[in-house]
Amino acid sequence: MLTVYPILEKNDLASKVYRYVIAAPDIVKKAKAGQFVILRLHEGGERIPITLADWDMQRGTVTLYVQAIGKTTTMMSMLKVGDFLTDVVGPFGLPSHVEKGKTFVAVGGGFGIAAIHPIVRANKLVGNKTISIIGARSKEMIIMEDEMRAISDEVRIATDDGSYGTKGFVTTILKSMLEHKEPVDVVLAIGPVIMMKAVSDLTKQYGVKTLVSLNPIMMDGTGMCGACRVIVGDTMQFACVDGPEFDGHAVDFNLLMARQKMYSPQEKISMEIFEKTCRTQEHRETAAW
Numbered sequence: 001m002l003t004v005y006p007i008l009e010k011n012d013l014a015s016k017v018y019r020y021v022i023a024a025p026d027i028v029k030k031a032k033a034g035q036f037v038i039l040r041l042h043e044g045g046e047r048i049p050i051t052l053a054d055w056d057m058q059r060g061t062v063t064l065y066v067q068a069i070g071k072t073t074t075m076m077s078m079l080k081v082g083d084f085l086t087d088v089v090g091p092f093g094l095p096s097h098v099e100k101g102k103t104f105v106a107v108g109g110g111f112g113i114a115a116i117h118p119i120v121r122a123n124k125l126v127g128n129k130t131i132s133i134i135g136a137r138s139k140e141m142i143i144m145e146d147e148m149r150a151i152s153d154e155v156r157i158a159t160d161d162g163s164y165g166t167k168g169f170v171t172t173i174l175k176s177m178l179e180h181k182e183p184v185d186v187v188l189a190i191g192p193v194i195m196m197k198a199v200s201d202l203t204k205q206y207g208v209k210t211l212v213s214l215n216p217i218m219m220d221g222t223g224m225c226g227a228c229r230v231i232v233g234d235t236m237q238f239a240c241v242d243g244p245e246f247d248g249h250a251v252d253f254n255l256l257m258a259r260q261k262m263y264s265p266q267e268k269i270s271m272e273i274f275e276k277t278c279r280t281q282e283h284r285e286t287a288a289w
């Protein structure tokens with residue numbers, strides 16, 4: 001039987017970030033905080049990993065937040081309610097490890113805000129104190145503020161331009177907390193690699209346990225292709241099966257950043273060709289993806 005995954009809801013949230021609610025009853029049954037799916041828009045399309053931001057057992061739906069940054073995510077941004085994804089496979093990755101009796105500080109930037117959401121909720125459910133630090137370039141790019149407030153004891157916001165919350169980066173807030181000796185047992189950071197590195201460098205100075213959820217290039221998601229290999233401490237790990245969460249103090253972030261850019265020339269060409277073929281709305285609607 002051919003299974004397809006209909007888009008039931010779609011919202012345009014902030015600059016190039018989209019929220020999708022997709023019917024995927026087979027995924028929902030197994031979904032745990034910290035896991036991700038790999039989706040394809042069409043037969044022969046690229047496989048892209050996207051974190052499970054939320055799910056609804058009753059409706060059999062998953063909620064994804066996708067930032068349109070390249071060809072596939074831009075194509076996805078053009079889909080409408082009622083359109084279908086060809087594959088949504090998963091969940092992949094180890095669930096987030098939740099320890100009881102902790103003050104848990106989650107730091108999210110960009111799509112990382114959506115990615116910390118289920119993990120903060122899982123910590124709240126076991127009785128941990130949860131503090132969420134969320135950041136973006138400016139106010140309109142902050143996503144999921146209400147959802148984060150609903151599951152966090154405190155939400156602190158940073159914007160680069162100072163248009164909302166503290167002016168500065170998420171690390172500006174975290175640094176102030178650590179300097180003022182606010183209790184922090186565990187920090188989790190998810191977002192751009194440069195942000196996760198900055199958080200890990202900071203917390204290392206204070207000896208605070210820090211987890212990061214790594215986003216290397218992935219293909220199969222099953223530990224077979226080796227695309228997602230990362231170095232953590234002295235060992236090579238596959239983020240799709242050994243992670244995506246790792247000890248931030250042991251990750252080789254420079255290697256991760258270099259490997260993420262491995263296909264940049266091809267990705268650029270692919271986007272240029274796509275933009276040319278989809279220059280008119282008519283083309284957009286009829287393009288053979």
Ligand SMILES: Cc1cc2nc3c(=O)[nH]c(=O)nc-3n(C[C@H](O)[C@H](O)[C@H](O)COP(=O)(O)OP(=O)(O)OC[C@H]3O[C@@H](n4cnc5c(N)ncnc54)[C@H](O)[C@@H]3O)c2cc1C
Binds near residue numbers: 048268
């Ligand atoms: C575990 C995991 C969870 C993720 N969760 C989310 C999420 O919830 N929301 C979100 O917006 N993004 C998420 N990403 C990133 C997302 O997968 C990439 O942005 C997407 O694959 C880019 O595809 P593209 O064709 O649009 O862009 P491209 O132009 O092809 O690539 C742009 C950049 O995206 C990265 N990228 C490209 N292909 C892949 C790939 N197959 N796997 C991983 N990274 C890739 C590379 O760094 C690349 O330079 C996640 C990545 C991982 C590994």
Ligand code: FES
Binds near residue numbers: 218225226
């Ligand atoms: S994506 Fe292939 S080994 Fe992880």
